[in-house]
Amino acid sequence: MPLDVIVLVLFGALLHATWNAIVKAGTDKSLDAALISAGGAAVALPFLAALPLPLPAAWPFIGASAILQFAYFQLVAAAYRAGDIGLVYPLMRGVAPMIVAATSALILGETLSAGSLAGIMTICAGIMTLAFEARKGGRRAIVLALSNAVVIAAYTFVDGVGARRSGNAISYTLWMSLLPPVLLFTWAISRRGAVAVLAHVKLNWWRGILGGGGSIASYGIALWAMTKAPVATVAALRETSILFALAISVLVLKERSSIWRYLAGAIIAAGVLVLKLA
Incomplete structure (x- = not known):
């Protein structure tokens, strides 16, 4: 995988972790x-x-993606209400790229090299290691997180193909938002x-602008990268956002850390290195 794409x-991934932290810190x-x-849509409008x-072939994918994104945001909120982020986030973000990697050959006809597959599995293992540190969360939280992992994998495929057929990945991202x-x-x-x-919007509009800008930029980068590298590889690399989320939780939110967080960080970093060398 080219170094510029990885960077x-x-x-x-950093932007993705930032907007997730904004949602987690919110009251509703x-x-x-x-x-x-x-906020992502507001940021997109001036650039349209x-x-x-996007080319006509991409519009059905934009419509399908909108429905999946609706489901995704609903499940994110429900999962964060039901369980600890240390359980929910790793399951959502760790299982999704495994689903993509396992099915990309069938759905997209993309064959991964042994090195790329090893890197993807290493990153996923590191992310899911974080579930061991969860302090609360039960069956409902796990079901919601795994359901959202399926949704994430679905919109990854939809948008990966849609961006390629659109003729311009940035344009696709902005219209999709x-x-x-x-x-x-x-x-x-x-x-x-x-x-x-409206009362909530009036008090918290700034969350939407900051988080929305980060969200749309993060996903736009990912879709652009999917036009340059296999979808499964990009999907796994994007989930290194958990590393940045860990740093935010410790340095900004002052949350207690554990040995599992540091172990997960080391495993994820190793997976990124494997992808670079693959």
Whole structure:
């Protein structure tokens, strides 16, 4: 895998960890997730006029991705309410690339080298090691996390193919970001009422702009990388976001660490090295 692709995907992983930390620190995870999605759309809008439209072949993928992204944000919020992030996040982010790696040959016809497969499995093992440090969370949290891993794998395939057929991965990313917040806020208003939703938006709009900008940039980088390297390899490398999430949890949120976190970090770093050498 080229070094420039690795560096950019790792930067995208940092952005991904940052917006997840914003959601986790919020008081209302469902509405904060919707705000992150809306913030991404707001950041995308000014750039649309300067970019070409995605090619017609990409539009069905944009529609399918919007529905999957809606499900993803809903499950993120539900999983964080049900269980400890030390259990939920590793399962969501660790199982998804394993699903992609296991099925990419069948779905995309991409054959991974032995070195790439070893790197992917090493990264996934490191991420899932973090589940051993979880302090709370039961069957519901595990079911939600594993369900979201399937959703993540599904939109990874959809967007990986869609970006390649769009003619411009950045344009695809920006157009893809517009519909999910409409679905999320429509759902939130139907459940809670417009007054409650607007009150939360008024107080927390900055979370949406900061987190949304990081979210859209992170995913745009990943989709661009998928046009340069196998989807399964990029998907696994992107999940190194957990390393940055660990650093944020210790240095910013002042959470207690454990030996499992440091062991996981070492395993993930080894997996990244394997991918570079593959």
